[in-house]
Amino acid sequence: MVILVFTIVLLISTLLCLYRIGRGPTPPDRTVAIDILGILIVGFCAFLSIKSGRDFYMNIALSWSLFNFLGTLTLAKFLEGKGFDE
């Protein structure tokens, strides 16, 4: 029951992130919101894992945080206008 309330609050936070992704005036705004959305999905995976008692959701959370980091770094270097090899 408590986990259901926590999940609903995280869902409202996700909707706020989606508002910023759709509305954001510049591309860096959208990139910030995508980064935050990825970290929120890790929290969702944690709640799903302790609700169902299985451990592979934590595998999803770990790999999701890894790829979220890589994607954000790639978008940041793309915004900076440099190559990836310097």
Next chain:
Amino acid sequence: MREVIAFVIMGIGVTFDFLGCLGLVRLPDLYNRLQASTKCVTLGTILIMAGVIVFTGWNQIGVKALLTLLFILITSPTAAHALARGAYKAGVKLWDKSVCDQYGGEEQHEEAQN
């Protein structure tokens, strides 16, 4: 008792997540939004993972939650730093009422002070 402590820690974490996303919507500038949302959401997710560790103990879920906690603690400020630097190089303007721009060098710093 252990579940109550875990739920309190997770509740604090979820509150931080919600406040960070509220700052993502409400604040006026890219850099203000980056500061509020990144710090609050990083702390909130770390507290959720700590609550998972307290809730389940040292089984497979707890150890993976500890690994995810350490990974987010290292990578999320790094990503925010790279993102702020990229946005500044891409030419995103500061807010009109911003006081000081120390990354822009001495001239803009003095301009902002005058």
